[in-house]
Amino acid sequence: xxxxxxxxxxxxxxxxxxxxxxxxxxxxxxxxxxxxxxxxxxxxxxxxxxxxxxxxxxxxxxxxxxxxxxxxxxxxxxxxxxxxxxxxxxxxxxxxxxxxxxxxxxxxxxxxxxxxxxxxxxxxxxxxxxxxxxxxxxxxxxxxxxxxxxxxxxxxxxxxxxxxxxxxxxxxxxxxxxxxxxxxxxxxxxxxx
Amino acid sequence: xxxxxxxxxxxxxxxxxxxxxxxxxxxxxxxxxxxxxxxxxxxxxxxxxxxxxxxxxxxxxxxxxxxxxxxxxxxxxxxxxxxxxxxxxxxxxxxxxxxxxxxxxxxxxxxxxxxxxxxxxxxxxxxxxxxxxxxxxxxxxxxxxxxxxxxxxxxxxxxxxxxxxxxxxxxxxxxxxxxxxxxxxxxxxxxxxxxxxxxxxxxxxxxxxxxxxxxxxxxxxxxxxxxxxxxxxxxxxxxxxxxxxxxxxxxxxxxxxxxxxxxxxxxxxxxxxxxxxxxxxxxxxxxxxxxxxxxxxxxxxxxxxxxxxxxxxxxxxxxxxxxxxxxxxxxxxxxxxxxxxxxxxxxxxxxxxxxxxxxxxxxxxxxxxxxxxxxxxxxxxxxxxxxxxxxxxxxxxxxxxxxxxxxxxxxxxxxxxxxxxxxxxxxxxxxxxxxxxxxxxxxxxxxxxxxxxxxxxxxxxxxxxxxxxxxxxxxxxxxxxxxxxxxxxxxxxxxxxxxxxxxxxxxxxxxxxxxxxxxxxxxxxxxxxxxxxxxxxxxxxxxxxx
Numbered sequence: 001x002x003x004x005x006x007x008x009x010x011x012x013x014x015x016x017x018x019x020x021x022x023x024x025x026x027x028x029x030x031x032x033x034x035x036x037x038x039x040x041x042x043x044x045x046x047x048x049x050x051x052x053x054x055x056x057x058x059x060x061x062x063x064x065x066x067x068x069x070x071x072x073x074x075x076x077x078x079x080x081x082x083x084x085x086x087x088x089x090x091x092x093x094x095x096x097x098x099x100x101x102x103x104x105x106x107x108x109x110x111x112x113x114x115x116x117x118x119x120x121x122x123x124x125x126x127x128x129x130x131x132x133x134x135x136x137x138x139x140x141x142x143x144x145x146x147x148x149x150x151x152x153x154x155x156x157x158x159x160x161x162x163x164x165x166x167x168x169x170x171x172x173x174x175x176x177x178x179x180x181x182x183x184x185x186x187x188x189x190x191x192x193x
Numbered sequence: 194x195x196x197x198x199x200x201x202x203x204x205x206x207x208x209x210x211x212x213x214x215x216x217x218x219x220x221x222x223x224x225x226x227x228x229x230x231x232x233x234x235x236x237x238x239x240x241x242x243x244x245x246x247x248x249x250x251x252x253x254x255x256x257x258x259x260x261x262x263x264x265x266x267x268x269x270x271x272x273x274x275x276x277x278x279x280x281x282x283x284x285x286x287x288x289x290x291x292x293x294x295x296x297x298x299x300x301x302x303x304x305x306x307x308x309x310x311x312x313x314x315x316x317x318x319x320x321x322x323x324x325x326x327x328x329x330x331x332x333x334x335x336x337x338x339x340x341x342x343x344x345x346x347x348x349x350x351x352x353x354x355x356x357x358x359x360x361x362x363x364x365x366x367x368x369x370x371x372x373x374x375x376x377x378x379x380x381x382x383x384x385x386x387x388x389x390x391x392x393x394x395x396x397x398x399x400x401x402x403x404x405x406x407x408x409x410x411x412x413x414x415x416x417x418x419x420x421x422x423x424x425x426x427x428x429x430x431x432x433x434x435x436x437x438x439x440x441x442x443x444x445x446x447x448x449x450x451x452x453x454x455x456x457x458x459x460x461x462x463x464x465x466x467x468x469x470x471x472x473x474x475x476x477x478x479x480x481x482x483x484x485x486x487x488x489x490x491x492x493x494x495x496x497x498x499x500x501x502x503x504x505x506x507x508x509x510x511x512x513x514x515x516x517x518x519x520x521x522x523x524x525x526x527x528x529x530x531x532x533x534x535x536x537x538x539x540x541x542x543x544x545x546x547x548x549x550x551x552x553x554x555x556x557x558x559x560x561x562x563x564x565x566x567x568x569x570x571x572x573x574x575x576x577x578x579x580x581x582x583x584x585x586x587x588x589x590x591x592x593x594x595x596x597x598x599x600x601x602x603x604x605x606x607x608x609x610x611x612x613x614x615x616x617x618x619x620x621x622x623x624x625x626x627x628x629x630x631x632x633x634x635x636x637x638x639x640x641x642x643x644x645x646x647x648x649x650x651x652x653x654x655x656x657x658x659x660x661x662x663x664x665x666x667x668x669x670x671x672x673x674x675x676x677x678x679x680x681x682x683x684x685x686x687x688x689x690x691x692x693x694x695x696x697x698x699x700x701x702x703x704x705x706x707x708x709x710x711x712x713x714x715x716x717x718x719x720x721x722x723x724x725x726x727x728x729x730x731x732x733x734x735x736x737x738x739x
Contacts, residue, residue: 059267060268060270061233061235061239061268081266082264082267083261083262083263083267084250084261084527085263085526085530085534085535086535087534087535101533104530104531104532104534105535106530106532107522107526107530107532127533128535129236129239130238130240130532130694131234131235131236146514151646162464191520
């Protein structure tokens, strides 16, 4: 009897969570290519960072991928797959120059790890090959998504609530909108330069 | 506002405005290759610091035959066109060895313009103009059209590299251009006989000699004086004369073959070249025979003959570069691994070079032989250094030149005054005399204050008593006309700005050697120049490549 009660409680909890896990979807327009959309920091809530590392490669004189969205606290492994020397640095995160960093140089096959503890957008550069660039978009919550090249995005498993949702696209002004999330909510962005 | 302060501010604003104006209006001659940028999808600064000055990676790229030193194919954004499947190699010799050509024509173009201000002393030379003639007008300030040039270079696969550059238009005249370098280079040829990697390459065609510091691809506006110096012996009858009329200069393009090996970015490097002898200065296109065809010629004509003797000149160079990084892995790599990113090595390169040739002068003879030849061996020898510490680069070169000197004599054995009159008395032979010599060199310091801003200071020196003596005679057959001193020093400060990675503005001020136009006779009866002056010049260059 006691075991059945526990099982019932667990099932209710799971069902309850499922019922309240909503979805934010929409379209980012105004620019073509991949955009990143995320739910801004939620007061009073913290989220444990994922343990799994994300890899950004330097290959063929390019950062690959060009845009990476991660949760705050995620560690990114910067790999050099080229037979030439590279460097990775960013002068700021979302304009805050105190958060700029230079990872230095390392040879082919090796990687350097960096944990992004501050939310924002880190524009990656290589001081040897000025044409190389990439972006790490650091979301303060685990609720974020990269759009497809047409701008369509979907953030799943968002708890019901009222949030601020932000969208970013390379070369465009970042935009934020309030969103009352319950069920499937549509939030569109029209970004401008 | 205080008048003095106001005046000061006005002066500063005017100075800044003038500087900005000069910066925007000035150019220079350069040879960066935008074609490589297009093919690899990378910036000029991957290979150049202040184009066309190569960084360590650019040197490695060049050494490898205009390829990335490793895994070149992974960097190409435009894939080459195959001239045969690689598997065709297995069929050789029953098929043509498969190669590649660049996927897009690897063409780069360059244009530059100049603005120059010449010192007021420029008008002093009007005094040398013969009576009843008008001197050419030399403006104080002048906007000048420079070079419009085409470059093409790359790799044909099988480690065969090519380079061609040509000035399509010089000074706005489409007829003034000429070929710079045009060659094929068989890189790492030593692999065929199992020599160490990159220990033997072969270059064939027309090329600049493997000089310690390139003139053809210099980033300075004005050339190195010592590279321009030809050995024209003293021909003033008031002094000991020299029958030396050697037009060879290091800045000349050479035609021939070159064996080379090693790397420019570290370790040993050598080259030895066998090139046409041509000290008379006769251009190939102007030297043809109606009776003997040269290449492409039928019964006559053709492209002309480039040599003026059967002897092939020999040029050799040996250098070693010490990369001075503490970390061994970094020391042996193409670029040093700095804490903030890859950078050029802190390094010291020491080198030496030697050129040996035989200058030939043919004159009408007065004896049994209608034409007699003076075969005068000559050599140029010297050493060089190149020190680099982060963004400071100091380098220099010394050269000593010596030409054997055979003086013409008549049938009585008496010396015939020079230059030879062409009539009686005609020489019947030659006697050995004191050799004609000169020496000199340069030291230059480049400081890359910012990635787009480089300050330059150079000191050129040439010591040639013959140039001075020839000037006293009123002759122009000299590398430097009317030199007041046998030692000529030139100081050239400059600054260069990269407006973009492919657009550069350069400024250079030349504090030039003294010259003169007035000669008096001293108590001993010898001519003596007086009233020396300098014709200093400031030049701004604006250059773009694409």
